[in-house]
Amino acid sequence: MGRLKSRLGALGRELALHLALPRRRAGTPSVLFFPSQGTDDGAARLRAYAMARELTALGWRTAVCPKHLGLAARRRLVRRFAPDLAVMQTARHPLNRPHLFPGLRVVIDLDDADYIDPVSAEPLVRALQDSVGAIAGSRSVARFCRRYTAPVTVVWTGTPPSADAPPAQQGRPPVVTWAASSPVGSPHEVALLAQVLDRLAQRGVDLRFRVYSDDGSEGYRAMMARLVPAGMPCETRAFMGYEAFLGSLDDVAVGLAPLVDLDGFSGGKSFGKVLAYIDRGVPVVTQPVVDHPLFFRHGENGLIVDTVDEWADAIVVLLADAAKRDGIAAVARADLRTRLSTEAAARLTDRFLRALLP
Template identity: 30%
Template sequence: MKVLALSPIPEEGAGCRFRISQYLPYLASQGIDVTVRSFYTRDFFRLVYRRGHFLRKSLVFLGLLARRLTVLRELDQYDLVWLYREAVPIGPLVIERAIARRGLPIVYDFDDAIFLPNVSEANKAISFLKDTGRPARIIAFARHVVVGNEFLGAYARKYNPTVTVVPTAVDTTRFAPRAGRERLPETGPVVGWIGSPTTYHYLEDMAGVLKEVAGRHRFTLKVSGAGKPVHFDGVSVEEVTWALEREVELFNTCDIGVYPLEDDDWARGKCGFKAIQFMACGVPVVAAAVGVNREIIRDGENGFLASTPREWAEKIERLLTDASLREKFRAAGRRTIEERYSLRVTAPRLAKILQEAVAVHT
């Protein structure tokens, strides 16, 4: 069985890496041969979230579009198209409609509320090019729709009854706790935030909370992925450049993880993945009490949920000062991921979806 996987982003993007690429070895063991074609190159993926450079972005984009159209000549080689988010980030659904006209089954996967108007700060000038109705049209002609949480599933079922929730998972043999975690650095515990330029504003909104806690307890705030220099008044900040090859190590250098979000529909479409990564590495986490975080975290049992600045401050402080609580969350959080959010659980489910989509077609 041969599958063509189309993603707008390369493996450097978490979506492609964790919704597609990490499954390839298991799928191959089940006789499913997957070829991945990303729209963005690695270099363009780095460029696209930088402010400005619109002429350069436009010229490179046109070249990438021409390259993407060449997949239409390859479709006869495949039994199925596994589409993550969209074949091309903006514009008409030329690729998707061509695939559907060929009668090739599509398994459509998305893990964000891409049907809502949300554009990065770096690209707001071209926000008018984003068509939020595109996901609904793709969903309608997909053979099977796979989503990362039930909020997304409820949207997808408006247009297609064949929808399955497969949470974003991790390989728990890679994302695993390091030995000797409780040997805290002399500068105090490390509170970690790991994200991207598009999510950094959530951490900025916590500046007052972090300053308040830092006034009473010594800790270092480790920040990775902000995309710009980070300074919070009254808080000791360590900035670390994100690198794919050091991803697991980065989570494992944190003693407490924070995962702030706003309470809105865009956040409800998120899949709680940073909480999952922290917990897989045995890092106690405080997360926004929003969306799927409420399913992943049982407040006070395997982590903390917070809704107000007071709750954020109190719960971060409890973890900073209580080693036994950190140990409790470390073990319980890891167990949650192993039981519900590991490849061991999700890979067989995904393989079955792909196989059945082809079986129905034939």
């Protein structure tokens, strides 16, 4: 009986999905998104669900396939929606495989260096080979994609700017944060920031250091012990939803975005948590690596540094001058609207997909 109820529930959800599909309209292009995860995942939320909404505003008929649908249900959805194109977001989902959908013109969307992991690389390469093109989240990811498919374009992950303006920097406490989604899995970045924080401690700089994604594990505590010098005030934040994360940045003075392991996963990064920093008026300190120099202009919309001393100097300069923090943050937020918003990303995606229409 329990199995029957579960099956009926699944069929009911599938029926509701089909009934909600937009009607076909002559001359209107259509695209079906296959995200790798649900809306709780940042990449899926921004590069699939939000992208579908933005493309609808640009004249597309769009739909998103929920991650829980099995192969048979996905094939029924493809038949019912009959899209001109499909966008499969990475090959992390076991059914994001173009060869499972004969006749479907599939574009692969890849915003991370999944190819570094041998287990992920094999299905990803096959998916790219079976695709009609790819959308990459950065130049380094695009270079990989071009080995196996064409055409390939770069579309940075964008975010919808918050409707409310962030609070001014004047009056914010001297909180410096590193909002990595997996700090324990970023040992090279931990090693760099440990040196930077040690320099700041030697100078007696008044600050509180904040790290996110605290899972309560022994590994996390060991990472914090390596990262933060003895006696430096520090705090951690547990995993939280994106809206809560944005709100938590409203008392932050400086946001750090180190990328060190360029031969590993860091080499495929684009902006990640930097989007949230900018959205909530937090000036960013980062490095001249990956695509960051294409967006950040040193001293205007962020600070670009290289050596440990440059990192420490940049943090000191920003903590000492709230007006400077506000000025840099304001320029970065304006640039986000034109270059790192979901609307900006959709314009690029729209142009690329239209060129692939049958």
